[in-house]
Every structure is written in C-alpha cells, then in structure tokens.
Amino acid sequence: MKNMSYYDERNNKNTIKLRKVLRDMPEFCYDYFTGMEYSTSSLTRLNYAYDLRIFFDYLFNETNVFKGKNVNTLEPKDLENVTASTIERYISYISAYEDKDGNMKVNTERGKARKIASVRSFFKYFYKHEYISSDVSAKISMPKLHEKTIIRLENDEIPKLLDEVESGYGLTGHAKGFHKLTQRRDTAIVTLLLGTGMRVSECVGLNLSDIDFSVNGLKITRKGGNQVVLYFSDEVKVPLVDYINERNENPHLKDEPALFCSLQNKRITPRAVQNLVKKYASISTPLKHITPHKLRSTYGTALYRETGDIYIVADVLGHKDVNTTKRHYAAISEDLRKKAATKVHLRD
Numbered sequence: 503m504k505n506m507s508y509y510d511e512r513n514n515k516n517t518i519k520l521r522k523v524l525r526d527m528p529e530f531c532y533d534y535f536t537g538m539e540y541s542t543s544s545l546t547r548l549n550y551a552y553d554l555r556i557f558f559d560y561l562f563n564e565t566n567v568f569k570g571k572n573v574n575t576l577e578p579k580d581l582e583n584v585t586a587s588t589i590e591r592y593i594s595y596i597s598a599y600e601d602k603d604g605n606m607k608v609n610t611e612r613g614k615a616r617k618i619a620s621v622r623s624f625f626k627y628f629y630k631h632e633y634i635s636s637d638v639s640a641k642i643s644m645p646k647l648h649e650k651t652i653i654r655l656e657n658d659e660i661p662k663l664l665d666e667v668e669s670g671y672g673l674t675g676h677a678k679g680f681h682k683l684t685q686r687r688d689t690a691i692v693t694l695l696l697g698t699g700m701r702v703s704e705c706v707g708l709n710l711s712d713i714d715f716s717v718n719g720l721k722i723t724r725k726g727g728n729q730v731v732l733y734f735s736d737e738v739k740v741p742l743v744d745y746i747n748e749r750n751e752n753p754h755l756k757d758e759p760a761l762f763c764s765l766q767n768k769r770i771t772p773r774a775v776q777n778l779v780k781k782y783a784s785i786s787t788p789l790k791h792i793t794p795h796k797l798r799s800t801y802g803t804a805l806y807r808e809t810g811d812i813y814i815v816a817d818v819l820g821h822k823d824v825n826t827t828k829r830h831y832a833a834i835s836e837d838l839r840k841k842a843a844t845k846v847h848l849r850d
Contacts, residue, residue, distance in 0.1 A: 508707040508760070508769060509723050516544035523551040527558055528576040534627050543725065553620035559602070560592050578633035581625065586641045593618060593645070611645045618644060652830060653790055654800040660696060662786040667692050672785035683765060688778050690745035691762055691770075695779070695794055697738035699801030699819050701725070702772045702794040708761040710746070715739065724820045732818070802830065 506514075524531055531554065535547055542550075561567050567583045568576060596609045596617055609617065622639040629637035655663060666672055667689050670681035681688075695705060704722040712721040718739055719731045734742075749755055749763070760769035775794055783792035790796075798819070806815045816827040 507723075508709075509727065512703075513544040516548045520544070520548050520551050523548070523555055526555055526573070527551070528573055530576070530578045530633075533631075534624060537627060537631075538623075549616075550620045550623070553617045554624055556596065556617065557592065557621055557624075560595055560599075561588070564595060565591075578628050581628060581634050582636070584625075584638060586638045589618075589621060589639055589642050592621075593642075611647055614645045615647060618642060652799050652803070653792070653796050654803050655696075655787065655790075655792065655796070657804075659787050659790075660800065663783055663792075664689070664693065664696075666782045666786040673781075677781070680765075684778075686741070686745040686748045687762060687770075688782070690741045691775060692779065692782065692797070693738050693741045694734070695797040696801060697734050698732050699798045699805070700732060701798065701820070702775050705794070706760075706762060706770055706772050706775060709759040710749075710761050711759065712761065713742070713746075715743070726822075730820070799830065802827075 520535065524535065531551075535551065538547060538550075558573070561584065562573070565588060567588060568580060571580060593614055596607075596614055598606065598608050601607055618639075622642065625634070625637045625639035628634050668685065670678055670685065673681055691705065694700070695702070698720075700722060704724065707723055708720060714720070717733070718735070719733045721729055721731055723729050746761075749761075752767070754767040755763055758767060758769070762770045762775075764770045764774060779792060779794050779797065783790070802815055802819055805818060806812065809815070812827050813824060815821075816824040819827065821827045
C-alpha cells in the first residue's frame, strides 16, 4: 500500500465497498456493474450501487412486485414485473423514508434525480442486452431541477478567510492549540484551493514530488485519471514553501509521499480538508456555508471575470463539457455585458 498511489488506493477501497453492497442485491446485478466498469469511475459505480440497493429494498419491502421471491432467486426477467407506476411511487417514496437502522433519509430534487438516473441506467442495460422485453423506466420523466444559486466568496471576503486561517484569531479552546500545529499546513491548503480552483480530491492526492517551484506548477490527477499540470502564482508559492519547509523538519514524514498530512503523519483526507475549510469560514463568513467546492467556484468566477473566456475556465477547472462551465458561470455573463457597454465610446 505504501507504494500505491492515492488514486489507486482509493479505487481499490471503492471496489471492495462495491462488492459488499452487491451482496445485498440480486446476483445478476454483478453483470450490470461489470458492464460499466470501463466507462465509469469506481466512485460512480459505488454511488449507483447505493442507489440501486435502496430501489431493491423498496421493491421487496414496500411493494408486491417480487411476491414469493427473495434476493437470491430473483432473475433479470423478474424486472418485467416493475411498471412505470411502480417507479413513480418510488420517486414519492424516496422523498422521506427510513433506512434499515431506522434513520430518517430525505432526498431533495437533485437526490431524486440521481437515484432515478441510476434506475434508468440499470433498466436500459438489461433491455439493451435483451434480458427484458421493454424498458419501462424510459417512460419516467426526470424531476425538474431548479438552478442552484452559486455560493462563493466575494473579493472582500477572500482576505478575511485567509487572515483567519493565518491568525486563528476567532478560534476558541482546543482549536487554538491545534492551530499552532497546523497553521502553515492549513494556510497552504486554503491558499492553494483559492489560487488554483482544484478539487479537494486533487488537493489531497498531491505528492511532494508533484510540485516544481521552478515553473510554479504542480501535477494533479483529474477525475477519470488523466494528469495535467496546474500553474500557480507567487501568492500561492509563499505559503506552500513555508509549509514544505516545516514539513521537511518532521522526521516521521521522511518516507511519506503525500504533500499534505494529518497530525497522525498520514495523508490528509478529503473530509479533514472539508472540516478545516468549514472551521475557518464559519468565523470569517458566518452567513455563508463555505466548502472546498465553494472555494473552487470562487476561483472560477474570478478567472471568468478576469478573462471573459469560458473555454479557459473550463480547461483550468477540468470540465470535460464546456456547457457544465456555462451553467455554473452564466450569471457572470451579465456582469461582462454591462461592462462591455462602457468600453465602446461614440465620441472621444
């Protein structure tokens, strides 16, 4: 495991989790996940499995669709007993339900959309491979999604967050004590997220060897596994150098390849990064729920306003489809159009 990359290790963990989830589902589900193995990420397959497990729990426990059957005797042809109305009732069911442990689960329109997308993909696979004679899920309309308001830091809020990370002034109790130990690391992480727009998974996956200060560049692994070089400014370089100098003084990290490490001298986790961003942001901008992804949106907005080029933003953020970028930053176009109106003068 020591010589395994962060991404290989993560994929292996997801694969093992997927196998455990599949034990609760009909055996023919293995065919579906094997069929999508080369076109999806391990995390996507795992999330689909979680969604489909809920769907089968619903069919077995809330309907008579599989009456007289159990999970071990179910066959693909039994899916033909599922009607469009069954799936429509499922959409209503997942609005609010209890899991096996009695915990209340609630789905917003986006949660519902993802779960229905999983069901539709599942039925489409078995129809395409002629295990079933029709695909009733194709008759189901996806829930209408309303555009989410993009939450980001404004220009005056960025220095407030950075000042709080550096000083820890608003922290109390034990948090102040931990801040003395993690101040340089936390400053480097937050500055890097704000200064490059990278994903939190890309950040925690960085190794010390991925940084080249001669060109102010770092090698990251994108979703899907492809590697690219991101460049950063001297504003990002300074806290990075400070942190690395401190890190190199820790003898326990001599053989640890990860750039950012926890106090346990292991690679920091995405959850830990999410928690530290939340900790500092809740002090500097208490009315906004700031996450690492919101820092990514902050960078994307700033880059779009600066360049006005949606293709540059898409490339730097690693969006495969520029329409994804347009949906996220379309509102900024209004600002640019207003700004453009002042650039053309009819009289000198």
